[in-house]
Amino acid sequence: MTKADIVAEISEGTGLEKMETQKVVEAFMDSIKSSLSKGENVYLRGFGSFIVKERAEKTGRNISKNTTIIIPAHNIPAFKPAKTFVEEVKNNVKVK
Incomplete structure (x- = not known):
């Protein structure tokens, strides 16, 4: 959709x-x-929450250059569905 x-x-x-x-x-x-x-998080009762998650600093690898890089800590948007929303999807979705 x-x-x-x-x-x-x-x-x-x-x-x-x-x-x-x-x-x-x-x-x-x-x-x-x-x-x-x-x-600021956004809470929509019965639907879910749009939240900001913090990702910790981590070590990554650039395999083409065979080097190690540091990926700094950063924030990302995320969605957490409400329990009623999850249950409705579980009970109504037909897998094709």
């Missing part, structure tokens, strides 16, 4: 125009990105 599919489905379900729905979806995503950039 793409962003365009999401916009079309929300538009159909709410009766809003697609352009308005697209603005809302974009604003929602911008809000989440902005919050995570500030180090």
Whole structure:
């Protein structure tokens, strides 16, 4: 499912125009990105949490040059689904 599919489905379900729905979806995503950039987690009850995870410094290898490099500690965005969300997916997804 793409962003365009999401916009079309929300538009159909709410009766809003697609352009308005697209603005809302974009604003929602911008809000989440902005919050995570500030180090603030986003909690959506019944859906999940968008969180910032810290990755520790580690040693990596460049196999083409056969050298060792240090990968510095850094933060990455992550999504943790709510338990109800996980259960719904487990019970409803049919593997093809």
